[in-house]
Amino acid sequence: MTTSTRGAARTPAVLVLEDGRIFRGRAYGAVGETFGEAVFSTGMTGYQETLTDPSYHRQVVVMTTPHVGNTGVNDDDPESQRIWVAGYVVRDPARVPSNWRSRRPLDEELAAQGVVGISGIDTRALTRHLRERGAMRVGIFSGAAVPDDATLLARVLEVPPMKGADLAAEVATSEPYVVPAVGEKKFTVAAVDLGIKGMTAQRMAQRGIEVHVLPANATVDDVYAVEPDGVFFSNGPGDPATADHPVSVMRAVLERGTPLFGICFGNQILGRALGFGTYKLKYGHRGINQPVQDRTTGKVEITSHNHGFAVDAPLDQVSDTPFGRAEVSHVCLNDNVVEGLRLLDRPAFSVQYHPEAAAGPHDAAYLFDRFVSLMEGQRA
Ligand SMILES: NC(=O)CC[C@H](N)C(=O)O
Numbered sequence: 001m002t003t004s005t006r007g008a009a010r011t012p013a014v015l016v017l018e019d020g021r022i023f024r025g026r027a028y029g030a031v032g033e034t035f036g037e038a039v040f041s042t043g044m045t046g047y048q049e050t051l052t053d054p055s056y057h058r059q060v061v062v063m064t065t066p067h068v069g070n071t072g073v074n075d076d077d078p079e080s081q082r083i084w085v086a087g088y089v090v091r092d093p094a095r096v097p098s099n100w101r102s103r104r105p106l107d108e109e110l111a112a113q114g115v116v117g118i119s120g121i122d123t124r125a126l127t128r129h130l131r132e133r134g135a136m137r138v139g140i141f142s143g144a145a146v147p148d149d150a151t152l153l154a155r156v157l158e159v160p161p162m163k164g165a166d167l168a169a170e171v172a173t174s175e176p177y178v179v180p181a182v183g184e185k186k187f188t189v190a191a192v193d194l195g196i197k198g199m200t201a202q203r204m205a206q207r208g209i210e211v212h213v214l215p216a217n218a219t220v221d222d223v224y225a226v227e228p229d230g231v232f233f234s235n236g237p238g239d240p241a242t243a244d245h246p247v248s249v250m251r252a253v254l255e256r257g258t259p260l261f262g263i264c265f266g267n268q269i270l271g272r273a274l275g276f277g278t279y280k281l282k283y284g285h286r287g288i289n290q291p292v293q294d295r296t297t298g299k300v301e302i303t304s305h306n307h308g309f310a311v312d313a314p315l316d317q318v319s320d321t322p323f324g325r326a327e328v329s330h331v332c333l334n335d336n337v338v339e340g341l342r343l344l345d346r347p348a349f350s351v352q353y354h355p356e357a358a359a360g361p362h363d364a365a366y367l368f369d370r371f372v373s374l375m376e377g378q379r380a
Pocket residue numbers: 055234235236237238239240263264265266306307308309310
């Protein structure tokens with residue numbers, strides 16, 4: 001047990017939701033204050049991947065699983081260079097981590113990266129509240145001079161909402177970089193980084209793809225300068241309704257007929273490029289146990305999700321779009337939310353969830369192979 005664990009665990013903390021509901025617990029990680037959108041994740045494992053997923057930028061993540069931190073923090077599992085969640089909410093943190101890969105305790109890592117959290121609250125009650133009322137703004141406060149509840153609530157009400165937030169450029173790389181193919185190089189892909197997770201590029205590299213990761217503001221010329229066999233649009237934080245620039249780049253890619261694959265934010269951008277709308281879900285999908293049906297094969301897969309918005313496309317008909325016919329290829333079996341799109345006349349598709357599986361089951365790995373098949377088809 002570290003000093004920070006003992007120190008923070010004695011410090012009271014308070015979580016204030018924008019509708020006035022308040023939870024009192026103890027500080028976890030950094031002591032101080034933080035704000036964001038309160039969302040819950042149902043993943044029972046993979047907290048390092050969750051914390052370092054750039055799509056969680058400006059979100060305070062509530063873990064529904066009660067024990068967090070049991071395996072400590074290792075240097076292998078992060079999905080990016082830093083923790084991105086704005087705050088972290090756990091019920092019963094591990095007092096002593098135990099795992100052969102563990103390098104340090106989770107609360108120490110959170111504190112070192114300045115991430116304010118709270119522990120010892122009833123995360124089931126909080127999750128049920130968010131499920132009934134919807135994701136909402138939140139603040140966590142701890143330390144010496146925490147003001148009265150009314151003052152805290154007033155500050156939470158000043159937090160900008162997630163609807164309308166344009167955040168991809170805040171998390172994406174500012175300089176292009178290359179992830180080399182593993183083994184023989186077969187394809188070159190331009191990957192537009194809107195908040196890409198490390199494992200996504202790895203899954204492509206493992207299939208012989210040299211991945212050129214480009215900044216969120218990459219132009220059509222930047223994309224084609226790498227002479228890509230395929231173009232990829234990544235996951236990312238914020239409201240897809242703000243992503244006008246990636247939508248225009250994607251339209252140019254569709255126009256040229258280059259094989260295209262999108263994940264999560266990339267799926268929402270494909271939706272918009274085709275002329276569909278996007279909307280905010282009440283509380284979103286976050287976790288690693290979400291059932292999705294691939295309607296092209298009928299197979300059901302258990303998948304990893306992190307999205308608060310979704311594409312508004314008709315489920316049971318083929319749509320005519322400026323780029324030919326399109327259909328909903330995947331659907332969530334919990335609530336019928338659109339989980340994938342596919343063009344019938346051009347080599348382009350996307351999914352709303354996370355086939356890179358970090359963390360999560362590997363059922364959806366075939367999607368990377370589909371992307372490879374599209375690129376092979378284009379060469380044939
Ligand atoms: N993981 C993602 O790409 C999330 C996309 C978008 N920010 C959403 O919340 O729906």
